[in-house]
Amino acid sequence: MRVLLVEDNEDDALLIRETLSETTIEIERAERLSTALEQLATGKFDAVLLDLSLPDAHGLETLGRMRRDGPSVPIVVLSGLNSEEVAVKAVEEGAQDYLIKGQTDGALLTRALRYAIQRHRAEENLKERNRELLILKKISETILGSLDLRSVIERILEEAMQSGSFDLGNIRLLDRSGEMLEVTTSRGYRDPENALRHRALSRTTASAKSSFGDRLFKEPCVKEQVQQGSGNRTLKMEGVESFIMVPVRAGGEVLGIFQLASRTPRKFRPEEVNLLETIGNQMGVAVQKAQLYEETRDQAIELKKANKGKDEFLTVMSHELRTPLNVIAGYAEMTKRGIFGEINAEQQNALGKILGHSKDLLGMIDGILQATKIEAEAVKVAKEEVALGELLNEIKSTYAGSLDKDLNLRWDYPSELPSVATDGEKLKHILQNLINNAIKFTDQGSITIYVGHLTDSGKVAFKVADTGIGISEEELPFIFEKFHQVDSSATRTYGGVGLGLFIVKKFIERLGGELSVSSELGKGSTFTVTLPIEL
Ligand code: ADP
Numbered sequence: 001m002r003v004l005l006v007e008d009n010e011d012d013a014l015l016i017r018e019t020l021s022e023t024t025i026e027i028e029r030a031e032r033l034s035t036a037l038e039q040l041a042t043g044k045f046d047a048v049l050l051d052l053s054l055p056d057a058h059g060l061e062t063l064g065r066m067r068r069d070g071p072s073v074p075i076v077v078l079s080g081l082n083s084e085e086v087a088v089k090a091v092e093e094g095a096q097d098y099l100i101k102g103q104t105d106g107a108l109l110t111r112a113l114r115y116a117i118q119r120h121r122a123e124e125n126l127k128e129r130n131r132e133l134l135i136l137k138k139i140s141e142t143i144l145g146s147l148d149l150r151s152v153i154e155r156i157l158e159e160a161m162q163s164g165s166f167d168l169g170n171i172r173l174l175d176r177s178g179e180m181l182e183v184t185t186s187r188g189y190r191d192p193e194n195a196l197r198h199r200a201l202s203r204t205t206a207s208a209k210s211s212f213g214d215r216l217f218k219e220p221c222v223k224e225q226v227q228q229g230s231g232n233r234t235l236k237m238e239g240v241e242s243f244i245m246v247p248v249r250a251g252g253e254v255l256g257i258f259q260l261a262s263r264t265p266r267k268f269r270p271e272e273v274n275l276l277e278t279i280g281n282q283m284g285v286a287v288q289k290a291q292l293y294e295e296t297r298d299q300a301i302e303l304k305k306a307n308k309g310k311d312e313f314l315t316v317m318s319h320e321l322r323t324p325l326n327v328i329a330g331y332a333e334m335t336k337r338g339i340f341g342e343i344n345a346e347q348q349n350a351l352g353k354i355l356g357h358s359k360d361l362l363g364m365i366d367g368i369l370q371a372t373k374i375e376a377e378a379v380k381v382a383k384e385e386v387a388l389g390e391l392l393n394e395i396k397s398t399y400a401g402s403l404d405k406d407l408n409l410r411w412d413y414p415s416e417l418p419s420v421a422t423d424g425e426k427l428k429h430i431l432q433n434l435i436n437n438a439i440k441f442t443d444q445g446s447i448t449i450y451v452g453h454l455t456d457s458g459k460v461a462f463k464v465a466d467t468g469i470g471i472s473e474e475e476l477p478f479i480f481e482k483f484h485q486v487d488s489s490a491t492r493t494y495g496g497v498g499l500g501l502f503i504v505k506k507f508i509e510r511l512g513g514e515l516s517v518s519s520e521l522g523k524g525s526t527f528t529v530t531l532p533i534e535l
Contacts, residue, residue, distance in 0.1 A: 006066075
């Protein structure tokens with residue numbers, strides 16, 4: 001053990017030397033603080049025995065300056081009997097221990113110095129761990145805080161460089177081919193062009209190209225004498241003396257490598273290498289997270305584009321289909337009415353079928369058009385005073401005598417119904433659709449259309465109840481989905497494309513209302529709509 005004794009008093013110094021003469025401790029002496037600091041700078045001392053009153057410093061100031069201006073070494077204060085109080089304060093301010101001059105023997109002094117060294121080492125270790133934790137915390141925060149790969153990587157490189165006071169650094173990441181590792185970020189280069197001069201490393205043929213071989217992708221690799229060794233042309237140009245290369249990994253996979261270099265020769269302690277390896281793993285997580293985000297974002301953009309294309313296609317197609325279909329229906333209608341000459345009953349019948357199917361087709365096309373608009377959020381809602389009684393009478397009249405089934409249509413609504421501020425066209429569409437469905441899916445029995453004013457809640461309720469085929473419990477949650485039909489087989493009995501209820505539900509939502517359904521297979525279904533009186 002080498003100890004620097006800082007003591008101006010000849011007698012006291014002699015006493016200490018004598019006390020330690022039987023031990024293995026080597027002693028050198030300084031008489032002033034200034035010379036003590038110079039001697040300490042050589043780094044060869046394990047501890048300091050410090051007298052607090054020197055020709056060029058006094059009391060606690062002596063300790064303060066030694067700790068501030070000198071390297072971090074354990075200090076044991078030497079105190080006179082009458083200045084013990086100051087010595088106690090010195091311990092509070094960072095000295096490891098104090099001894100009273102003249103009251104120690106060799107064994108005691110040796111033990112005090114040994115403990116001081118151990119305690120100091122433990123403290124330094126703790127400080128170092130704390131510093132590492134702080135660095136890792138900062139890096140974690142950086143990763144959590146941003147999704148932009150470039151800025152995250154730049155900040156991590158900065159932290160990593162600061163952690164060990166490195167002069168320059170670079171990060172190589174896998175390129176698009178997933179094969180080559182190229183420098184993507186760098187810091188501290190005297191000539192930034194140099195950063196780009198580093199050659200790309202191949203992930204698979206690394207052993208052939210790098211002096212570290214495959215080890216480079218498995219663990220940190222250190223080179224301590226760059227200028228004397230072969231290779232590393234670019235780093236030599238930058239005046240680098242030592243460097244470390246650390247793999248950037250996530251889930252066992254190598255995503256890159258970072259390199260930190262120093263222009264003064266340096267050694268790499270195992271703890272430091274460990275810390276940098278951890279930083280490499282954190283960087284891996286950051287890279288993976290950012291890449292995933294970028295992939296998802298690109299996919300979302302693609303999907304949006306595809307969706308837009310699909311919507312445009314549907315809109316154009318629907319318009320293009322409507323026009324000829326209207327012409328077909330128009331001519332069939334005129335022919336049926338005998339405008340182009342007399343026609344027989346069979347022809348009448350056939351034309352009726354053409355007309356009927358044209359109407360169905362038009363309905364489907366309208367449905368697709370509406371659904372596309374809904375998806376594109378291009379549905380506009382008008383707000384007007386709608387006299388409910390009048391609207392219902394109008395709807396009722398469209399069904400009078402038009403049913404070709406043995407069905408009883410019952411209209412149950414009071415003569416006095418309030419006006420509702422809503423979109424009349426949409427409400428009409430909703431009700432007609434529910435009634436048409438009820439008719440379509442009911443072969444016998446009745447359909448009841450009930451309307452009432454719920455005065456308590458300020459809402460109106462519409463119910464369309466049928467005695468038709470009903471819907472099973474499993475199917476019920478899905479009937480409002482786009483293109484969903486309970487029976488989607490090719491041989492199904494009922495026509496339609498499965499858009500009606502999807503549109504109805506969306507319209508009701510836009511009108512601020514709610515739609516519910518209850519149904520029992522084989523018994524019938526009831527659809528209930530509630531709408532606010534005020535939109
Ligand atoms: P569609 O054009 O097939 O009628 P809808 O969206 O209007 O499409 O209805 C979706 C599915 O819900 C229908 O295929 C049918 O299976 C079921 N459905 C709707 N209304 C009724 C009803 N009143 N009774 C029984 N099933 C119904």
